[in-house]
Amino acid sequence: MDATATADAIRTGQRTATDVVTSALERAAKHNGLGAFLSLQAKPAQAMAARVDAALKNGDAVGPLAGVPFAVKDNISQAAETCGCASKLLSGFVSPTTATAVSRLITAGAIPIGRTNMDEFGMGSSGENSAFGPTQNPWDKTRVPGGSSSGSAAAVAAGVVPFALGSDTGGSVRQPASFCGLVGLKPTYGRISRSGLVAFASSLDQIGPISTSCRDAALLLRIMSGIDPKDTTTLNDAPADWLETLPAVEPGQRVGLPRQCWTAPDSPVAAVARAALACLVERGVQVVAVDLPSLELAIPAYYLLTSAEASSNLGRFDGVRFGSRAKTDTLDALYKDTRSQFFGPEVQRRILLGTYALAAGYAQDHYDKATAVRAKMRAEISAVLKTVDVLAMPTAPTVAFRLGEKICDPVSMYLSDVFTTPPSLTGHPAISVPAGLCEGLPVGLQLVGAHQAEATLLGFATAIEDARGSLKG
Amino acid sequence: VRVDADTVRHMAKLARLRVPEEQVDRLATEMSAIVTMMAKIGAAPVTADTPAPVRPLPKTRADVAFPPSGGANLIQQAAESAEGCVRVPPVIDTP
Numbered sequence: 001m002d003a004t005a006t007a008d009a010i011r012t013g014q015r016t017a018t019d020v021v022t023s024a025l026e027r028a029a030k031h032n033g034l035g036a037f038l039s040l041q042a043k044p045a046q047a048m049a050a051r052v053d054a055a056l057k058n059g060d061a062v063g064p065l066a067g068v069p070f071a072v073k074d075n076i077s078q079a080a081e082t083c084g085c086a087s088k089l090l091s092g093f094v095s096p097t098t099a100t101a102v103s104r105l106i107t108a109g110a111i112p113i114g115r116t117n118m119d120e121f122g123m124g125s126s127g128e129n130s131a132f133g134p135t136q137n138p139w140d141k142t143r144v145p146g147g148s149s150s151g152s153a154a155a156v157a158a159g160v161v162p163f164a165l166g167s168d169t170g171g172s173v174r175q176p177a178s179f180c181g182l183v184g185l186k187p188t189y190g191r192i193s194r195s196g197l198v199a200f201a202s203s204l205d206q207i208g209p210i211s212t213s214c215r216d217a218a219l220l221l222r223i224m225s226g227i228d229p230k231d232t233t234t235l236n237d238a239p240a241d242w243l244e245t246l247p248a249v250e251p252g253q254r255v256g257l258p259r260q261c262w263t264a265p266d267s268p269v270a271a272v273a274r275a276a277l278a279c280l281v282e283r284g285v286q287v288v289a290v291d292l293p294s295l296e297l298a299i300p301a302y303y304l305l306t307s308a309e310a311s312s313n314l315g316r317f318d319g320v321r322f323g324s325r326a327k328t329d330t331l332d333a334l335y336k337d338t339r340s341q342f343f344g345p346e347v348q349r350r351i352l353l354g355t356y357a358l359a360a361g362y363a364q365d366h367y368d369k370a371t372a373v374r375a376k377m378r379a380e381i382s383a384v385l386k387t388v389d390v391l392a393m394p395t396a397p398t399v400a401f402r403l404g405e406k407i408c409d410p411v412s413m414y415l416s417d418v419f420t421t422p423p424s425l426t427g428h429p430a431i432s433v434p435a436g437l438c439e440g441l442p443v444g445l446q447l448v449g450a451h452q453a454e455a456t457l458l459g460f461a462t463a464i465e466d467a468r469g470s471l472k473g
Numbered sequence: 474v475r476v477d478a479d480t481v482r483h484m485a486k487l488a489r490l491r492v493p494e495e496q497v498d499r500l501a502t503e504m505s506a507i508v509t510m511m512a513k514i515g516a517a518p519v520t521a522d523t524p525a526p527v528r529p530l531p532k533t534r535a536d537v538a539f540p541p542s543g544g545a546n547l548i549q550q551a552a553e554s555a556e557g558c559v560r561v562p563p564v565i566d567t568p
Contacts, residue, residue, distance in 0.1 A: 093550060094550065096546035096547065096549075096550070294517075297513060297514055297517055299510065300510055300511045300512070300513045300514040301514055303507065303510070303511055304511050304514060311488060318489070319552060320551065320552075320559055320561055321547065321550065321551050321559060322547075322550040322551060322552075323550075323552070324552065325552030325553065328562060329562055330562050330563070331561055331562050331563070331564050332489075333562075334561065334562055335489045336489050336490065336491045337491060339488075339489055339490055339491075340490050340491040340492070343490075348490055348492075349500070349503065349504070349507075351488045351490065352481065352484045352485065352488055352490065352500070352504065353504065353507060353508070353511075354488075355484045355487050355488045356476070356480070356484050356504070356508065357511070359484070359487070365515060366511065366512065366514050366515060369514050369515065369517050369519055370514050372517070372519040373514060373517045373519065376517075376519065410503055410506070410507055411506050411507060411510050414507070414510070
């Protein structure tokens with residue numbers, strides 16, 4: 001049952017919020033072995049559910065998500081709850097503030113029940129870089145759920161909660177959604193406030209929902225979006241009701257397939273993704289090849305820019321103001337020992353890479369060029385999206401890989417983001433929608449839309465969802 | 474592209490990380506592979522007509538100062554604090 005149906009059931013008295021939240025907490029305990037949750041918030045969640053039930057009993061107005069439980073990635077803050085980014089460096093850190101996105105969901109009646117596991121500070125594509133152990137994919141527990149929003153995707157795929165929040169810097173909402181047979185939406189950069197999201201690479205980071213249906217993605221986007229004085233990059237337009245205004249797919253509309261993303265059309269994953277487009281063709285949509293040459297450089301540009309931003313953003317974690325602290329006698333040793341003892345290997349590697357990317361002699365040749373490639377890519381994609389309504393490609397080049405399969409090969413791991421990094425670099429909205437199964441595992445189709453054209457994106461995604469249905473494990 | 478052991482040590486110093494000597498060679502190998510991948514950006518056909526980075530103009534905030542909030546909360550998050558201040562090891566050696 002998705003969030004919309006759950007909210008309807010509570011509002012119409014078929015179920016109580018207390019029952020729904022208690023069931024979610026029981027399922028979280030039952031699926032504890034997945035490693036999806038880092039902590040649960042049973043008492044506050046049950047208290048919030050009781051308040052929803054009391055309000056409904058009194059006939060008071062309630063929000064559109066009243067009583068619906070959800071989970072929050074461990075890098076998105078909630079006041080009085082730990083916000084540790086699955087890192088030993090922030091182990092035990094209690095946030096003094098609540099992220100705007102979470103606050104808006106709570107105002108709409110949704111109830112957070114727990115903090116989800118993730119790759120430390122959002123750095124990873126498999127969920128294996130958590131300081132608290134990997135998360136398993138509910139479809140096959142020997143496989144990764146994707147990352148970095150690993151726990152959020154696993155919690156939804158296991159049926160613990162109808163939706164969860166993730167953050168997406170290079171595909172961290174869309175790729176785990178693809179690996180777990182779910183809908184993952186990265187909105188236009190600036191659509192959802194980043195206030196309360198622990199920064200990884202600020203010019204790319206976006207909060208996004210992982211859900212079981214496109215209609216939930218539309219509803220959640222409406223609730224979370226809108227200008228926020230705490231984040232000056234938020235878009236200056238009123239939130240639209242994407243659920244009510246979803247445009248139907250019409251004959252004559254066009255889907256562009258970037259040649260650079262379909263270089264292996266015979267691969268089983270590409271075949272499943274391509275087959276999902278057949279329903280659009282049946283409705284008179286034209287599927288055409290398009291050329292986006294700069295996509296070839298998306299991965300190098302992405303890892304250069306994000307490592308550079310990460311090395312700066314993570315400079316604040318020095319053991320002085322918050323988080324863990326190594327025991328030392330001097331201030332310099334305090335910085336070094338704290339960062340070395342409590343950052344995990346992948347985070348340290350990215351900080352070193354970012355330091356290298358920004359070093360004198362290298363930055364001019366490479367960092368500056370990466371920013372130029374990013375601008376070129378943005379111009380290319382925007383130009384092509386004036387000739388087609390959306391772009392389509394597999395969300396990831398493979399299905400969920402086995403735990404441990406890529407952990408010793410960082411370049412191979414980084415390449416699993418090859419299709420999701422371009423819209424992150426350019427700020428375009430993108431969604432992963434279930435396309436079908438390949439060898440019993442989910443495959444996601446990624447759609448990319450024009451800036452601020454989430455309605456078009458959700459319209460196409462809904463058409464595919466209606467034709468393919470939700471995936472069953 | 475080869476990142477050597479001395480470069481790893483230098484980057485670690487700049488990044489305030491303490492890389493154990495036995496891990497330097499492994500990190501150098503891993504970083505070499507990643508930097509080789511990153512170096513493909515060097516072949517990018519970037520020319521004078523490449524568009525400049527576009528930064529959407531956000532709505533500007535009112536030019537009003539807000540009092541700092543949550544000061545006490547922030548101090549509480551420090552690993553060590555005393556008398557309303559964050560406590561750190563001595564910065565200047567005392568004789």
